Amino acid sequence: MNADPWEPPAVLLAVDLVILTLRDARLHVLLVERGIEPYSGALALPGGFLADAHEDIEEAARRELSEEAGLVDVHLEMLGVYGRPGRDPRGRVVSVAYLAIAPSLPEPIAGTDAASACWMRVDDVLSTQVDLAFDHRHIVGDGVERARAKLEQTALATAFCAETFTISDLQQVYEAVWGVRLDPRNFYRKVQNARGFIVAAGPMRRTENGRPARLFKAGPARTLYPPMVRSAQASAEDAGEAAAPVTAQGGQQT
Amino acid sequence: MNADPWEPPAVLLAVDLVILTLRDARLHVLLVERGIEPYSGALALPGGFLADAHEDIEEAARRELSEEAGLVDVHLEMLGVYGRPGRDPRGRVVSVAYLAIAPSLPEPIAGTDAASACWMRVDDVLSTQVDLAFDHRHIVGDGVERARAKLEQTALATAFCAETFTISDLQQVYEAVWGVRLDPRNFYRKVQNARGFIVAAGPMRRTENGRPARLFKAGPARTLYPPMVRSAQASAEDAGEAAAPVTAQGGQQT
C-alpha cells in the first residue's frame, strides 16, 4: 500500500472570502461581479487562487481581502473547505473559505481593484433572491451560521464595530446577525456582566437624537462569561422539538 | 487581473483523521506508524491523499476511516485545513483534517490494513511525551479543543457511547474530554433537563457492582438546551481577567 510509483492527484487551491459587515442595521456580505468564465457576469464571493506555490493559505486570504475589498486588520478566521468534484467546470478546484468581519464603514468599498464589488443584504442572498456563482450561496450560509454561533460565546460582535462604540451599536450587531429584536435594558445588563467583553473608552460621549451614550471599546476577553445566550426558541430550532412548550406565553400573571 | 495566460499553482490534497475515543475512562487518539518517508517510523494521524481526481474530500476521509481504522458509521466532521508551505518536504501538500468520534470498543482496532495502528492517550500526545510527524500534534490539539467545545452545546457526547448507555457512561465522556470531575447528582439532573439529549431505551437495565442503571439512547436533539456548561473557571481561563466591573462612570450623576 505504500511504495507504489503511484502519483496522487493534484488540485487547484483557491480562497474565498465571506466578508460580513453591518450597513444600516442590516447584515451585508461583499460580492463581486465575475469578469471571467465560468459564471462570467455572475456575482461571487471575492477570492482567487494561490498566487504561487509558496504562499500560505491565510496569507492568500489576507491578500485577497486587501486587493478586492481594501480591508486590512480585520477579523479573519477559517470557515471550511469546499471541494466537491464538479463544483468548478475548470477542473478540480478546492476552495478554502474564510470568514471576515469588517466594521461598518461609511464608504462603499475602498481601494478595490475589482471595482465591481458591492455589499448585498445577506437575507436576499440566502433567500434565492440573488444568484451566486459556484456553491457560494452555501458558503455564505455557513459563514452567517458561524457568525451567529460565535456571537454567543465570543467577543466577535466587537469586530463589527468601530474602535469605540455604544452599547446600542453593539445591540444592533446582535439584532442584525441573529435577526431578532432584543430588549435594550436586558441587553445592557448582560453585556456589562460579561466579564472583559467591553471596557469604558474615556468619559466621552456622543450625540444623536436622545441622551448621549457612553463609549466603550473591546475588552480583553475572547470568550464570554457569562455567554450572550440566544433565547430557547432560537437555539432549539433544530433541537428535535417536542422539546417542551418553553413555558413562554404572553405572561398574564397577577 | 484576469485574462492572463497565468496558471495557478497546483497542490496535493490529503486528508488526516483525528479519531477520538474513550478507553478506560481516558481520551485516546488513533495513531499509525508511518511506513514511508518522510517521517518513516514516526507516529502520525491516519490519512492519505485523495484516491483520484474525482473523489470527494469527505468521501476520502470516510475511506481512510474504514481502511485504516475499520470504522464505519461514526461521527465525522471537518476540522480544518493545514497547508503551511514547508509542512511536508515532498512539496506543497494541503491537508484537510477531520474529527471522528468512535464509541468505546473492546477490540484494539478491527480490520485495519495498517496493522501498526494504536490508541494513544491524548494527554501524552499533547504534552510532548509522544512525537508526531508533520504538524499532527497541533492538529490533535485542535481536534480535542473542538470536541471539548462541542460537548457543551451539542449532543456530541453520545457519539462516544455505544448504542445504549447509562448516565454514568455519559458522565465519563464529559470527565475524560474536559479533564474534570463532575458531581454525579448534578450531572444527572442537567442531562435529563437538556431537552431531547437522551431518551430512555426500554425499561431494561444493566448490572455491574451497585444498583443497576437505566439505559438510554441518543435523543433527537443536535444542539443542547439548556447547554452543558463548563464551570466559570474552565471557560473563563482566557477571559482576560482583571476585567474591571465596567460600571463605567462617565457621568457621575446624583
Place this chain on the structure above:
DNA sequence: AGAATAGTGTCTTTCAGACATTATTAG
C-alpha cells in the same frame, strides 16, 4: 412640554453548584 434614547432597578423563573437522602443491587 414632548419625543427619543440612555441607563437603573425590581420581580419571577430557570438553572448551576453544593450536598443530604433514599433506592437497589452484590457480597
Place this chain on the structure above:
DNA sequence: CTAATAATGTCTGAAAGACACTATTCT
C-alpha cells in the same frame, strides 16, 4: 449487615426575561 452505585430532593445564588422607572439630550 456493608459496600457500591443509582436516583431523587433541597437549598442557595447567578443569571434570564419581562417590564417600570429615572436621566439627559433635542426640538
